[in-house]
Structures are given as C-alpha cells and as structure tokens.
Amino acid sequence: MIHPSRPSLSLLGALITSWACAEVHAQTWCGKNYMITEPVTNPGGQFPISKTFSEPQIALRCGPAVKPYLPEDLDSTDPTFVSILVDLPVVFSNISGAIPFNRASSLSTVDVIVLVDGKELVSASVPVNASKHALPFSLSSLQPGTEAHNLTCTASLGEGEEVIGSSLLTYLPAKPNSIGSVTKMDMRSGTLLAKPPTGEDGPYGRIFPIGFYTQFEGYLDSELSISSTLKEQGFTVVHTVPPFENNTILEEVLDKMQKAGLWLMYDMRYTYMNDTSVSEQVKLIRSRPNLLLWYTGDEPDGTSDPLNATTHAQFLINSLDGGDGKGGSGYHPVSLVLNCENYFWSEYASGADVLMQDTYMIGNNVTFSSEWGTPCTVDYGDCGCDNCQGIDGVGSFKDISFRMDVFAERAFIDGWELEKVVWTVPQGFGTEEYLCSSYAFRCSPLTLPSSRYWTRNPTGEEFVVQSIVGINHGGLGVVSWDDPTTPEIKASASALALALTSGPSNMSAFILNPSSTFKQVTTTSGIDTGMWTLDRKTLLLASNMNYENTTLEAADLGLGSKGFGGGLTEVFCSGLCSAGDESVVFGSVGSGGFVFSA
Numbered sequence: 047m048i049h050p051s052r053p054s055l056s057l058l059g060a061l062i063t064s065w066a067c068a069e070v071h072a073q074t075w076c077g078k079n080y081m082i083t084e085p086v087t088n089p090g091g092q093f094p095i096s097k098t099f100s101e102p103q104i105a106l107r108c109g110p111a112v113k114p115y116l117p118e119d120l121d122s123t124d125p126t127f128v129s130i131l132v133d134l135p136v137v138f139s140n141i142s143g144a145i146p147f148n149r150a151s152s153l154s155t156v157d158v159i160v161l162v163d164g165k166e167l168v169s170a171s172v173p174v175n176a177s178k179h180a181l182p183f184s185l186s187s188l189q190p191g192t193e194a195h196n197l198t199c200t201a202s203l204g205e206g207e208e209v210i211g212s213s214l215l216t217y218l219p220a221k222p223n224s225i226g227s228v229t230k231m232d233m234r235s236g237t238l239l240a241k242p243p244t245g246e247d248g249p250y251g252r253i254f255p256i257g258f259y260t261q262f263e264g265y266l267d268s269e270l271s272i273s274s275t276l277k278e279q280g281f282t283v284v285h286t287v288p289p290f291e292n293n294t295i296l297e298e299v300l301d302k303m304q305k306a307g308l309w310l311m312y313d314m315r316y317t318y319m320n321d322t323s324v325s326e327q328v329k330l331i332r333s334r335p336n337l338l339l340w341y342t343g344d345e346p347d348g349t350s351d352p353l354n355a356t357t358h359a360q361f362l363i364n365s366l367d368g369g370d371g372k373g374g375s376g377y378h379p380v381s382l383v384l385n386c387e388n389y390f391w392s393e394y395a396s397g398a399d400v401l402m403q404d405t406y407m408i409g410n411n412v413t414f415s416s417e418w419g420t421p422c423t424v425d426y427g428d429c430g431c432d433n434c435q436g437i438d439g440v441g442s443f444k445d446i447s448f449r450m451d452v453f454a455e456r457a458f459i460d461g462w463e464l465e466k467v468v469w470t471v472p473q474g475f476g477t478e479e480y481l482c483s484s485y486a487f488r489c490s491p492l493t494l495p496s497s498r499y500w501t502r503n504p505t506g507e508e509f510v511v512q513s514i515v516g517i518n519h520g521g522l523g524v525v526s527w528d529d530p531t532t533p534e535i536k537a538s539a540s541a542l543a544l545a546l547t548s549g550p551s552n553m554s555a556f557i558l559n560p561s562s563t564f565k566q567v568t569t570t571s572g573i574d575t576g577m578w579t580l581d582r583k584t585l586l587l588a589s590n591m592n593y594e595n596t597t598l599e600a601a602d603l604g605l606g607s608k609g610f611g612g613g614l615t616e617v618f619c620s621g622l623c624s625a626g627d628e629s630v631v632f633g634s635v636g637s638g639g640f641v642f643s644a
C-alpha cells in the first residue's frame with residue numbers, strides 16, 4: 047500500500063527522494079488529479095458499461111479444472127479433478143463472446159465439444175446456463191510439456207449456430223530440482239493446492255492463505271523468531287515486503303518461515319517492471335519449498351504503470367517458473383493488488399491469476415480528502431478509498447463487498463471466471479505510532495511521513511468484519527496491510543486465522559471444498575452472511591456491519607421452514623455473538639461462524 051503522500055515506511059531513506067521526484071511528474075492517483083491546484087479531468091480507463099438486451103445472449107467459457115496439471119495427476123481418484131469446466135451463461139447484457147440465443151425457450155441442454163490443439167478431447171451435453179460443469183477427461187491422451195495446449199470449445203445451438211470459447215490447458219512435466227514446490231489452482235473452488243511448506247513430503251492440501259504484508263527491514267530481518275510466533279498465531283502465509291537488500295539475511299528469514307511451516311508470497315513491487323531484476327529474483331526464490339505464489343504490481347493502477355506491465359511481468363515470471371511465458375501456467379500463480387475501483391481494470395487485472403483488492407475504509411473521510419482538501423469524486427481527488435460511497439463521508443463495509451462484487455462481475459464479463467480468483471486486503475493500519483515500539487523497527491515519529499488520510503486504526507472487531515465481508519463475497523485469501531500492526535488487530539486476526547485453518551471444525555474445510563454449495567445474503571438489517579453447505583451441514587459466516595447490537599433471524603436467510611435445523615454450533619466469535627434457536631444477536635461490529643444441519 048503506497049499512497050501519493052504516504053510512501054511505505056520501507057521507502058524511507060534513499061528512496062524517499064525518488065518518490066518525491068516522481069510526485070512532481072505524476073500528480074494523479076487512479077488517473078485522477080488530486081491536488082487542489084489541478085483541474086478536474088476525466089481519468090479515462092472506465093470499464094465499459096454493459097449494454098442491456100431484451101433478447102437473451104449466450105456465451106461459452108471452458109478451462110481446465112486445475113492449473114497446471116502434472117503427470118502425478120494421471121492417478122487422481124477425484125472424479126472431476128482432471129476435467130474441463132464449462133460455463134454457458136445466459137444473460138441479457140453484452141458479455142465478451144456472447145451471441146443472441148434465439149432458441150433459449152426450447153433448448154435446455156446443448157452439445158459441447160472440447161478440442162485440444164484441434165483434436166477432440168471430450169464432448170457432452172451441458173445444461174444451458176450451467177456454471178463450472180465438469181467434463182472429465184484422461185490426461186493419458188496428452189503429452190506433458192512446457193508449452194500450453196490450446197483449448198477450443200464449441201456449443202451447437204441448432205440451426206447451424208454455434209458459440210465458441212477458448213483457453214489454455216497447461217500440462218507440465220514433473221517439476222525439475224531447480225523448482226522447490228508446485229502450487230496448483232483448483233478452479234472448481236478457486237483454491238490453491240500445495241504440498242507442505244516445510245519441504246517434507248506429503249499430500250497436496252487445500253490452503254486458505256491468511257496473513258499480513260509483513261515488513262522485512264527492521265522487522266522480519268531483525269527478529270528471526272517472528273515466523274514461529276506467526277505460525278502459532280494461526281497464520282498460514284507471510285507476504286514479505288521489499289526491499290530485500292541482503293540476500294544472506296533474506297535466505298535466513300525464508301528458512302525460518304519454511305521451518306515454521308509458513309507459505310511465502312514473494313513481492314516484487316519495486317522491480318516488477320525491470321526484467322533483469324525479476325529474472326534474478328525468480329531464479330533465487332523458485333527453488334524454495336514454501337513459495338506459494340508471486341506478487342508483482344502493488345497498486346499499479348494507482349500509479350498508472352504502463353498498461354501492459356503486469357501481463358509482461360506475469361509472462362516473464364511464468365517462463366522462468368516452468369511455463370511457456372505466453373499465457374500458460376508455470377509452477378506457481380502470479381498475484382497483484384489493484385487499488386482503484388475503475389481504472390483500466392481489465393488491462394491491469396489481465397496480468398494476475400490471483401487478483402487482490404485493497405479497499406481501506408476505516409478512519410478516513412471517503413468523500414472529502416483531508417489530505418488534499420478536495421472533494422473525492424469519480425474524476426477527482428484521493429481519499430485513500432477510491433470511488434468509495436461510504437455513508438455521510440464515513441467509509442462503509444459495503445464499500446468492500448461492492449469492490450469484491452464488481453471485480454467478480456468484471457471477470458465474468460471479460461470471460462475470466464474460470465481463470466482468476468479474487469482475494470481481499472483488510473486494512474490493518476491507520477496511525478502508525480505503534481510501529482516504533484515494535485521490535486527494532488527503524489523509525490521515529492519525526493521521520494514518519496505524516497498522513498491525514500486515516501485518523502485511526504481499525505479495532506480488532508472491525509478488522510474481522512472487513513475480512514469476513516471479503517470472504518463472503520468470494521475472497522479465497524486474506525492478506526492485510528500490514529504487520530507490525532496493533533496488538534488488538536493481531537489478536538483478532540489470529541483468532542480468525544485459527545478458526546479458519548486449524549482443528550477439526552476449521553471453517554476453510556467448508557469454504558475450500560469444491561463440493562460445497564455457496565450462497566451469500568446481506569440482510570436488510572445490515573448483516574453480511576455467507577453459507578457453505580457440504581454433506582448436509584452448513585457453515586454460516588456472518589458479520590454485523592452496524593455499530594449497534596443487531597439480530598440475525600434464520601428467516602432472513604431464505605432457509606425455508608427448517609431454519610437453523612438442529613440449532614447452531616459456534617465455531618468462531620468476534621465481539622458478542624449470542625445464538626438462540628432461530629436467531630443470533632451480534633454486538634456492534636460483531637462476527638461469528640456457526641455450523642448447523644441443513
């Protein structure tokens with residue numbers, strides 16, 4: 047997270063000068079002027095507004111269930127692990143590749159043929175409007191290799207009409223010794239799959255990444271026991287924040303993380319546009335068993351980086367990580383974060399498998415910039431929460447759910463719903479006094495850049511609401527900016543991490559299982575809920591977005607006459623949660639996780 051007036055602390059020192067110079071030339075954020083001396087201009091780059099049609103339109107998407115496949119998957123016993131997922135959306139708006147669907151009223155299924163490099167792989171009848179319909183195939187008909195295979199799918203709509211979809215299928219050879227680990231994306235649920243981060247042999251597991259962007263200089267590099275503490279606190283991933291000036295120390299820190307059993311999210315924010323530097327870093331890091339995924343641009347849309355920069359970096363990284371460098375997968379996915387709500391979204395997002403959003407809405411005036419003294423609108427100003435609506439200038443948790451939803455909707459319109467997943471970045475900062483007392487963090491209040499965007503830190507409960515709202519709206523990873531954070535946020539984040547990922551009643555068992563069915567409901571009373579049903583049990587994850595006690599009624603959730611069935615079993619609570627037979631009372635910004643029989 048970097049804002050114009052607010053360089054990340056690790057930039058202090060030498061880099062602050064270059065930042066100050068940059069500011070003179072690039073006085074925009076998300077393409078908008080934000081200084082009072084500058085005029086209002088159209089930032090451009092808006093995502094096209096969808097046209098609505100009175101007649102139905104149909105599109106076809108297809109893609110591998112898992113990216114990438116490896117020869118070890120020949121033996122998979124999971125019946126849909128090796129399959130092509132097919133979507134056949136029927137909509138009344140123009141989404142990419144859609145054509146008019148004149149026979150919508152007479153056809154309930156259509157015949158779909160999947161070709162790999164021009165040869166038939168599988169064909170089947172698929173229900174109209176299907177989502178993630180799995181067509182199993184055998185990998186034995188393909189040869190593993192670096193080069194991705196071209197997938198072309200055709201659905202016959204009758205009367206000679208057809209709709210076409212295409213994507214890539216990557217089937218890599220077993221990893222060479224120069225690569226330390228493999229992270230597969232299971233697009234049936236969007237989950238990452240990997241073997242133990244310690245480097246010990248073991249089966250692939252489903253991973254719920256939860257942790258922080260974690261300062262390296264003065265923090266991770268100064269106290270090597272931090273990794274084992276984070277592991278005990280339940281976190282699964284550490285996103286190390288550069289710069290990493292000394293590779294010896296970097297390797298020591300990463301060794302500790304590996305030993306503790308923590309995944310690494312490797313950040314190249316300052317260097318992702320420098321091919322030489324990216325190559326050096328990928329070659330250094332790719333042999334680590336605990337590498338989970340790469341990270342390139344940090345708010346590249348905020349700073350208006352070249353529109354092709356994220357895709358260029360992704361292809362380069364893939365080419366050094368076992369892939370073809372032309373769009374096929376490597377051994378690990380690539381991520382980035384977007385800060386703008388609506389600025390060249392498709393261009394920047396195209397360079398990521400895992401797309402993050404960082405909607406920071408706590409403690410800032412989201413419609414009037416206290417930093418710059420201007421209003422914030424769709425074409426002017428920077429309030430630290432781009433295009434946030436808030437309520438009377440106060441940021442709202444709905445700004446987060448809206449951002450998650452709009453990213454998912456655009457991915458759907460662009461035909462990327464079988465290719466990308468979205469993660470959420472909860473705000474774990476506000477004022478930064480606490481940094482100076484954390485470990486050896488090299489700062490003093492005098493050298494801290496002054497920020498008036500955010501006037502306070504989120505409370506622990508607000509932190510949990512931000513996280514859960516993100517998860518309920520499709521977020522399959524929670525990585526907060528930033529650690530060091532307040533003890534209260536750390537404690538709340540830890541409780542959530544433990545409930546999500548540890549023990550027999552861990553919530554991620556519901557969220558990550560491809561067999562779960564999912565439903566999201568926001569009640570009129572202001573409670574955001576997600577429900578995952580698996581084997582006749584439902585996980586209810588709910589956050590009260592109000593700053594007062596609010597009751598969630600089973601009847602608000604459309605569960606039918608069974609309601610909460612045999613009653614709720616609490617598996618997580620933040621703040622106050624008081625469960626009755628057919629309702630739960632949540633305290634001010636309280637959250638809870640409950641399991642009931644569906």
Ligand SMILES: *[C@@H]1O[C@H](CO)[C@@H](O)[C@H](O)[C@H]1NC(C)=O
Pocket residue numbers: 094095096097140141142143459460
């Ligand atoms: C939908 O139509 C609008 C208006 O014609 C156009 O600007 C936009 O690019 C189209 N979007 C897609 C995904 O085809």
Ligand SMILES: *[C@@H]1O[C@H](CO)[C@@H](O)[C@H](O)[C@H]1NC(C)=O
Pocket residue numbers: 136137175177
């Ligand atoms: C297609 O399915 C979606 C949900 O998956 C639903 O909202 C939509 O109404 C369906 N469209 C049609 C035309 O049935």
Ligand SMILES: *[C@@H]1O[C@H](CO)[C@@H](O)[C@H](O)[C@H]1NC(C)=O
Pocket residue numbers: 163193194195196
């Ligand atoms: C896939 O298609 C691209 C572009 O049409 C072509 O260059 C490439 O050789 C094809 N790949 C395979 C494996 O046939």
Ligand SMILES: *[C@@H]1O[C@H](CO)[C@@H](O)[C@H](O)[C@H]1NC(C)=O
Pocket residue numbers: 292293294295
């Ligand atoms: C890097 O760190 C190691 C271990 O602390 C130290 O021995 C070495 O001198 C450092 N290298 C540089 C260039 O500072």
Ligand SMILES: *[C@@H]1O[C@H](CO)[C@@H](O)[C@H](O)[C@H]1NC(C)=O
Pocket residue numbers: 320321322323326
């Ligand atoms: C790019 O990275 C290389 C290797 O780290 C470095 O030597 C070079 O100075 C960098 N180039 C720029 C323009 O920063």
Ligand SMILES: *[C@@H]1O[C@H](CO)[C@@H](O)[C@H](O)[C@H]1NC(C)=O
Pocket residue numbers: 352354355358
């Ligand atoms: C990005 O696009 C610009 C102009 O459109 C082009 O000059 C440049 O070579 C491209 N860069 C990469 C890395 O592809």
Ligand SMILES: *[C@@H]1O[C@H](CO)[C@@H](O)[C@H](O)[C@H]1NC(C)=O
Pocket residue numbers: 411412413414438439440
């Ligand atoms: C935001 O700023 C505007 C303009 O100064 C002010 O009217 C409003 O009360 C502020 N809202 C908050 C929540 O501070």
Ligand SMILES: *[C@@H]1O[C@H](CO)[C@@H](O)[C@H](O)[C@H]1NC(C)=O
Pocket residue numbers: 547548549550551552555
């Ligand atoms: C999470 O729960 C599932 C289902 O109960 C279980 O199989 C898995 O082992 C649990 N994970 C952990 C880390 O305990």
Ligand SMILES: *[C@@H]1O[C@H](CO)[C@@H](O)[C@H](O)[C@H]1NC(C)=O
Pocket residue numbers: 595622624631633
């Ligand atoms: C919220 O509910 C709790 C538990 O029922 C109660 O103790 C508390 O007084 C309530 N707070 C308010 C402001 O009503």
